[in-house]
Amino acid sequence: MSGELDCLFTPHRVAVVGAGTKPTNLGHMVVRNLLNGNFDGVVYPINPKHESIGGVPAFPSVRETPETPDLAILCVPAVGVLDVVKQCAEAGVKGIICMAAGFREVGPEGRAMEDHVVDICHKAGMRLLGPNCLGLQVPERRLNATFAGHMPKPGNIALVSQSGALTAAVIEWALGKGIGFSKLVTLGNAADVELAATLDYLVDDKDTHAAVVYAESISDAQAFTAAARRFTAKKPLVIYKAGRFAASAKAAVSHTGAMAGADEVYNAAFERVGATRVLRISDLYHTIELLAADRTAHQPTLAVVTNAGGPGVMSVDALSERGGRLAEISPSTLDALNEVLPTAWSHANPIDVLGDAPAKRYQAAIKAAVSEDDADGILVILTPQAMTDILGSADAVIAAAQTTDKPVLAVWMGGGAENDKAIAKLASAGIPTFDFPENAVDAFVNTTQSQSYTDRAAAPAAVADDFAPDRERAAALIAGVPDSGLLPETESKELFDAYGIPVALPRLATSADQAAKLADEMGYPVVAKIASPDITHKTDVGGVVVGPKNADEVRAAFEQIVANAKKAKPEAHIEGVVIEQMVGAGNAELILGSTRDPSFGQTIMVAAGGTSAEILKDSALQLAPVDAGLARTMVESLRIWPLIKGYRGAEGADVDALVKVITRFSTLVADHPEITETEMNPLTVSPSGAIALDARAVIDRDALANPPAKYSHLGILPE
């Protein structure tokens, strides 16, 4: 499957369609870039009016080249693309890069044209990159198939970007920093080749050890989550998603809908697939810098070697902020450090080698620090002081880094020619360098995060535990939804009940004995209420008894209520008495709900309930479905988790029961694509279990009429 994109990444013969003679012509630039890159394949400029382009023999069309091109780079304007694509299909071209803008992004006409182009490609078995893109670069193959003039050196990182402008900026920056890339791909409109297909290609690409993604949107969520999970199982994946605050609030009928912002869904999706999300573009650059060093750390534990206290504290602050920690210095490492450092050293991590540290002292301290088992990485900080050997200390880092496989990060603070020289030296030895301690820590935590997320990336099976939902009853309840699409409270509760979720379901008793039997089943205390279509204000007629504690009391309540009602309203039709479980406040009132995200499909949210739910926004969100492990993680991540667990000596709630409710709820949501939104509010948790006291569900009646494919409403496919 991954071989499918070889036509794009490893072409031998490349046609450049629309290459003109002017140096400012787009196609001309692409030809020039291919030649300047020293591409070792064949370049065919395509131009019906000229014999050559920049001295290179040109051909009138892709059908008239000496050999069939593997790849055609289309540098013609949008209006001419369709014809050329048809010619490519006829000629047997395998891959197309289309640079022109003017397609889907400009409106319906452009979209139709794009769809037409994709259709031809699919039928001809051609793969298409773009349109509206900068192209791609494969430095190792000296293939610069872009209109960007420069190309970084070969390296181990793949950049996949939806922005050509950002890619151009990264290229220039990487050149200055000496950072190499395995592939640089700009997806543009991603009409055919999108992020998922690219990741699937890169996961098997031996030159690629990590991928860095600049995304503006994710189109096919299932394809993305599947590909990303395959990728992160083998290699780190770091994603910058633009537009965090741009998403406007959605109209929604439930708390869940109002609380689940689009950006939280991206967080959930990226974490779920084991990708690290970075929130600032600078953080992406810093992370690239560290990934380029190609050394792996699994835990965010750092040993810091510094010649000044202040910058050491900065790194500690940043580590704490980002959830990393300082490595603990073992007695043997302490001994080793004592041997090589003056007595006034800090005797702790950060390892302060003091302001007068010569290069040798740095080297000895770093060597001791790398051998500390608890440290997964080493950060070396230098500030220029009176005695500081700026260059020699850089050599010391390089020498010490050769004694370990752990990542070694360098922060040479200050500036000036000597510092620049030291940084260049470090960089050319493959030591990542950063301007400030915080940047180094960010990069370090980012790369370890991708590892730790991977552990929980396993997709849950669709059915959560060995329970047998009453699917027929559920389907019938859903099918019976009124035209409004809003399932009434009782039917919503019945729906949850069909999936084995405890609900406070009022049940009708037509005799005192039946009332006692129902109450026995529910558990005491209960509430008994008159059931009559003719009686609205039940308490006014003495039609409610609160709190019967045993079967006898229930029987007595039944008789009493019926007698009261008959006396007060002799003409009323009496159906019987409704029995309902009384549920106390428990440890906490939660909200458990599901809502549909336009990109990532059904999501499941657990939140703190009560009046303050919307205000405090104490919630956890995951893509559906979730398994028991994820459900537990969600509950434990709530700020009110201590209340659930049992706060200050209070008995803890039955968390297993709560987890079971969540996974069963997840199964319900996964089974029924017609459900657009559901909510239990409150879901009360106590030592004796979890029970939903109120329920609602919104049904998509169109989906009911035209059932969508199984699981098509999920952003992550169950196994």
Add this chain to the structure above:
Amino acid sequence: MSGELDCLFTPHRVAVVGAGTKPTNLGHMVVRNLLNGNFDGVVYPINPKHESIGGVPAFPSVRETPETPDLAILCVPAVGVLDVVKQCAEAGVKGIICMAAGFREVGPEGRAMEDHVVDICHKAGMRLLGPNCLGLQVPERRLNATFAGHMPKPGNIALVSQSGALTAAVIEWALGKGIGFSKLVTLGNAADVELAATLDYLVDDKDTHAAVVYAESISDAQAFTAAARRFTAKKPLVIYKAGRFAASAKAAVSHTGAMAGADEVYNAAFERVGATRVLRISDLYHTIELLAADRTAHQPTLAVVTNAGGPGVMSVDALSERGGRLAEISPSTLDALNEVLPTAWSHANPIDVLGDAPAKRYQAAIKAAVSEDDADGILVILTPQAMTDILGSADAVIAAAQTTDKPVLAVWMGGGAENDKAIAKLASAGIPTFDFPENAVDAFVNTTQSQSYTDRAAAPAAVADDFAPDRERAAALIAGVPDSGLLPETESKELFDAYGIPVALPRLATSADQAAKLADEMGYPVVAKIASPDITHKTDVGGVVVGPKNADEVRAAFEQIVANAKKAKPEAHIEGVVIEQMVGAGNAELILGSTRDPSFGQTIMVAAGGTSAEILKDSALQLAPVDAGLARTMVESLRIWPLIKGYRGAEGADVDALVKVITRFSTLVADHPEITETEMNPLTVSPSGAIALDARAVIDRDALANPPAKYSHLGILPE
């Protein structure tokens, strides 16, 4: 007063004590730095053994120089400092810089030595910078009184730092960036001249337009807050405080104590004095870069001009995150932009001038953007694309910037020689440049923040409103505290009552009529309870009646309770019946408390109460005292503010009454330095007011015995 430090900042004759002949000798380096800086005063190397140092005539002691030195820089080791300081005092030297380490920071002996030195200085009227510092630089006067080899160019920013190493790094960085400083001061141990004195000097220094502070701790809080407020009234103040997460949790008896972390107190203090706190050192550098441009913006509203969408979105994300916003483009600005931009431009802010923008288009767009009234600053972003005129566009920014006083910030993304050239060009024209859009936004918001904080920096008067606290009663209650220091609930409530704070105070009635009268005063409903030292379980004897709603019911309850008690326990001594107001849940239960911070004295905290208080940490903290404006700001900043204000149609609480409770509480705390910790928990707020249902106070019995000076326990002095 500010003139006092002229001896340090504007000396004419400078003695360097301990200057040796070796180039690596500290004093030798200082002499060399003074000469290399081209200092236009007189340098006297002091060395009893050599005729000259580096060719400069030397003198045996500060008493034997041709003229009395204004400033003596002490480069001798700690052990020799005391003697030299005595000689300086005898000679009539006015200022001393002491570089040696080995004083307070190494233990009690060092501290004693330091105290002795300071004592001599005070007696002789000498000012002392250090010990344990790098010295100071005044570029405008070509005075490099440090052992750092380089000095930045003259500029408008003052750097005040507790770290010499960090200062050395800033110097090197500033040289590379071409950023100028008015003064660079390293405080070291700040034995005499500390942050407050330095700020007081700088506020009147015409060369200093803004100050940037690197602080590790604040010693004299009152002096600092006073000086900082004087400073921010005129000039921006930006502070980086190291060690955010290092502070360990304090042992505390109240929620308030447990909830107020040391770092939150720094936040409160810096905000209170109108200073901007930056949390990452990189942010400090970026802010310096913008401050160096010496243009002022008051609101964080930005117009963004960019040639690519992605980086524009990054700036929007960063603005939203930091509480800034995009300027709204008025119709007239829109017209102006339409005239100069191609039709495909974004027609909104960010102003996307499109990927093919030539320099002229940039210039025209920026010119239109700067004239938009809603924009307080302009951010120009360039990404290198096929047609991009990297250098020409820099010229365009420079030209457009000359048409406005607003800050213009530039982000030239990418890298490479041409980009470096463009950035150098921008920098030398005084345009601040940043690597990434987010960094520019950070700097912009930071500089506007200092302005907006200043508006609320006014210190409140000690007595909050025109109420007359019963100070005698309060003093008597405090004096009567038991040995434990813990004031019992009733006495604590009485203490608050003495300061006009509504409390649910149980009151004893000895007759049915008196009970009715008390209940009338409190408001209904009430609770009536038997008062007898012999009856512990009041309900067991029928000694409690909950909910009497009027005087008759109270009278009946009184008789009933007394009769019940007499019947159940005929031998019990009955004092009467206690009447207590019944208070419902109201809009919210709050916690109002005070706690003592070791640096900043009494602080006042308002927090959401209830079981979840400790867990949710929804709280606002301020240095005491607070006025009504600050009290209101605190309440409004709570996440549960919507509940207090009236959520979803519910009637709002009486916020004025709540504010009054807070200011009266603040007055109580300000009046009584013996109070170490107090708390009302809960303080219930409802439409009918605010009332404390439980109260406690911790009294410092030592302070009771030896009353401290008025207001000495406050970090900010009332006016």
